[in-house]
Amino acid sequence: MLTKRIIPCLDIKDGRTVKGTNFVNLRDAGDPVELGAIYAEQGADELVFLDITATVDNRKTLIDLVRNVARNVNIPFTVGGGISSIEDVSALLNAGADKVSINSSAVRRPELINELALQFGSQCIIVAIDTRFIVTENGISEHIVHTHGGRKPTALRTLAWAKEVEERGAGEILLTSMDTDGTKAGFANELTAAISGNSSIPIIASGGAGTMEHFNEVFTVGKADAGLAASIFHFKEIDIIELKEYLREKGISVRL
Numbered sequence: 001m002l003t004k005r006i007i008p009c010l011d012i013k014d015g016r017t018v019k020g021t022n023f024v025n026l027r028d029a030g031d032p033v034e035l036g037a038i039y040a041e042q043g044a045d046e047l048v049f050l051d052i053t054a055t056v057d058n059r060k061t062l063i064d065l066v067r068n069v070a071r072n073v074n075i076p077f078t079v080g081g082g083i084s085s086i087e088d089v090s091a092l093l094n095a096g097a098d099k100v101s102i103n104s105s106a107v108r109r110p111e112l113i114n115e116l117a118l119q120f121g122s123q124c125i126i127v128a129i130d131t132r133f134i135v136t137e138n139g140i141s142e143h144i145v146h147t148h149g150g151r152k153p154t155a156l157r158t159l160a161w162a163k164e165v166e167e168r169g170a171g172e173i174l175l176t177s178m179d180t181d182g183t184k185a186g187f188a189n190e191l192t193a194a195i196s197g198n199s200s201i202p203i204i205a206s207g208g209a210g211t212m213e214h215f216n217e218v219f220t221v222g223k224a225d226a227g228l229a230a231s232i233f234h235f236k237e238i239d240i241i242e243l244k245e246y247l248r249e250k251g252i253s254v255r256l
């Protein structure tokens with residue numbers, strides 16, 4: 001079994017780490033550079049920084065943040081939020097990011113995935129998919145892709161979109177369940193397994209982590225390659241090393 005990765009996620013709003021539930025009621029969770037360094041020190045395998053209110057004028061904030069983080073962490077980190085061009089990616093990678101995560105811009109223009117993979121290599125292009133289980137106009141309940149920080153439902157079915165982004169050259173998928181985000185009730189294991197079982201690229205599961213057992217479930221039932229979490233780390237409810245020791249005892253391969 002490939003080593004499973006534990007990835008803290010720092011959702012960034014106006015330069016601060018925030019955390020909500022189901023993508024709303026955001027509250028302050030600390031300084032992202034400080035938190036990033038702490039998580040790296042505590043044994044996180046990677047970090048994700050998501051500028052969830054990404055606008056053009058936030059772009060400079062993000063570049064400055066990346067430079068500061070790069071000085072303080074020695075593990076791979078991914079930056080996402082409002083990225084929509086080869087120039088955006090170049091600037092972030094040159095500032096020290098190891099990977100970028102694209103979401104709304106990929107839905108808006110799927111060819112962007114092909115272009116970025118060709119220009120920078122698939123290994124540094126993650127496509128983030130925010131998904132919610134909703135009743136569509138034809139009365140069927142389906143997992144539907146949402147964009148713009150979860151505010152806009154699209155016409156895309158999550159499973160089909162996951163397949164398409166892989167075919168277009170995505171190196172990994174960051175699959176965030178809006179239904180489980182912030183609830184600490186567990187990851188969306190069934191959906192994660194459906195996507196993981198149909199993909200040959202790594203799937204990072206995100207949204208809902210509340211206990212150490214939830215990580216065991218997302219790796220065994222959800223078949224995820226990595227577990228991403230925010231609430232339980234920011235609010236100091238789970239220690240990363242203790243989590244990894246727990247997973248190793250369960251027979252999950254982790255880096256300790």
Ligand SMILES: O=C(O)c1ccccc1NC[C@H](O)[C@H](O)[C@H](O)COP(=O)(O)O
Nearest residue numbers: 009023052149181182207208229230231
């Ligand atoms: O991804 C977004 O665009 C977004 C926008 C607004 C608020 C939250 C957002 N994403 C949710 C984050 O990716 C969040 O870090 C993950 O869902 C993990 O959250 P936890 O359930 O607290 O571990």
